[in-house]
Amino acid sequence: MNEEAKEKYLDLLKLKNYSKATIKSYGHCFDLFLEHFKNVDINNLTKDDITSFLIKEHEKGLSYGYQNQIINAIKFYYEKVLKQKRELYDIPRAKRPQKLPVVFSEEEVLKLIGSIDNLKHKSILYLIYSAGLRISEAVNMKIADIDSKRNVVIVRGGKGKKDRTTLLSEKLLLMLRKYYVQFRPKDFLFEGENGGQYSIKSIQNVFNRALTRSGIRKKATVHSLRHSFATHLLEHGTDLRYIQQLLGHNSSKTTEIYTHITKKGMDKIKSPLDNLEVQEKKTPYGGLPF
Numbered sequence: 001m002n003e004e005a006k007e008k009y010l011d012l013l014k015l016k017n018y019s020k021a022t023i024k025s026y027g028h029c030f031d032l033f034l035e036h037f038k039n040v041d042i043n044n045l046t047k048d049d050i051t052s053f054l055i056k057e058h059e060k061g062l063s064y065g066y067q068n069q070i071i072n073a074i075k076f077y078y079e080k081v082l083k084q085k086r087e088l089y090d091i092p093r094a095k096r097p098q099k100l101p102v103v104f105s106e107e108e109v110l111k112l113i114g115s116i117d118n119l120k121h122k123s124i125l126y127l128i129y130s131a132g133l134r135i136s137e138a139v140n141m142k143i144a145d146i147d148s149k150r151n152v153v154i155v156r157g158g159k160g161k162k163d164r165t166t167l168l169s170e171k172l173l174l175m176l177r178k179y180y181v182q183f184r185p186k187d188f189l190f191e192g193e194n195g196g197q198y199s200i201k202s203i204q205n206v207f208n209r210a211l212t213r214s215g216i217r218k219k220a221t222v223h224s225l226r227h228s229f230a231t232h233l234l235e236h237g238t239d240l241r242y243i244q245q246l247l248g249h250n251s252s253k254t255t256e257i258y259t260h261i262t263k264k265g266m267d268k269i270k271s272p273l274d275n276l277e278v279q280e281k282k283t284p285y286g287g288l289p290f
Contacts (some may be wrong), residue, residue, distance in 0.1 A: 002034050002042050016080075017161060029073035032057075034156070040078075047087060050074060054091045072085050100256040100261050102220045109228060117212040118155075121206040123172075123179040124190055127153070128222060130169035132229035132247055133161065135222045139198050141189040143180075148173055155248065164248045235264045 009030055013023045036053055057070055073088060078084045104112065109129060116122045128138050131153045145154040152165040169198065176189075185191045190198040207222045218224070230243050244255040 002037070005042055005081075006030065006034060007079070009077055010042065012081050013076070017060065019161070026076060029070045030077065032070065032076055035071045036155060047089075050078075050087075051089050051091060055087055058092050100222045101257065102218050103231045103261055104216070104218070104228040105218065106232060108214070108218075109225070112210050112214045112216060115210050116206070118206075119175075119179050120183055121128055123175050123209075124203055124206065125210065125222075125225065126169075126172050126175055127189075128203075129225040131155075131166045132226050132233075133166070134226060135200050135203055138203065139188070139190065139200055142187060143185060143189050146173070146176060146189065150155040162248060164245070167248045167286050213262055227258070227261075230258045231262055233260050234262045272282050 006027075010027060013026060018026070024241075033053065034042065036056075037049075054071060058067060058283075060071075065155065077086065079086055113122055113125050113129070116125065118154060122169055126140070127133060128135065133141075133155065137155050137158055140157065141153075142156070145156060146166075146168065147154055148168065150165075151168045153168045155164050155166060158164060183191075186195065188197050192202070204222055206226075211218075211220060226247070230247055233243050233246075234240065239261070240252065240255055242256070244252055246256060249255045
């Protein structure tokens with residue numbers, strides 16, 4: 001009954017140039033909605049009908065992100081495809097988790113990347129850390145996006161399909177020149193063995209192997225290098241507004257998370273325990289994880 005609705009839905013997502021990942025996730029959420037109302041013409045649903053569906057989905061204990069995605073997917077159909085007025089759905093929302101990102105110290109970054117021998121693999125992680133890139137931005141990077149004349153890295157079609165420029169490290173540039181001489185990529189900066197775009201999965205595997213070899217015991221991902229880029233800039237005195245621009249954040253509130261994890265200024269503060277005359281027996285430190 002609602003096949004035409006699904007077709008129009010996907011066509012408009014593509015027409016508006018949404019990313020493949022967003023089209024896939026929105027399509028999945030819209031399929032759940034269509035399945036729930038499979039015997040009903042969704043064009044005739046009331047706000048109460050839609051709210052009832054959203055409440056049932058909420059009762060399944062969905063995460064904040066997934067619940068929000070379902071709501072946005074449904075709103076896209078009614079507000080963009082059917083061009084109806086904007087609606088707010090008064091339903092219970094899962095709490096947004098307030099988690100601090102995993103960040104490496106500068107010493108750990110050196111240790112992590114130093115555990116890699118392969119020049120291509122090392123260059124990829126150097127690029128992500130030194131320019132604060134998302135993993136998708138790294139795999140989409142073209143040779144022409146390394147602008148050594150202006151000392152910038154050009155990020156094309158980042159999150160939200162936005163272009164931006166970020167930092168080009170002198171040390172990265174030297175490494176990329178060595179890498180280029182050895183591997184001679186044709187279009188994408190990093191290409192697979194048989195040419196074409198290097199895969200996200202391959203970068204994740206490179207990172208995970210390096211993390212294991214380095215002995216760093218943090219539950220980190222490739223994205224932790226981007227978090228570390230921002231945190232280290234902040235600790236070295238870079239204004240938060242510039243960091244926001246380099247990361248491509250729409251809102252300064254997104255960037256402000258790094259103020260909660262920086263150690264800037266904390267080295268001048270002593271724990272009150274260290275002011276007490278506590279006598280503890282010395283313990284041999286060999287083999288401890290901290």
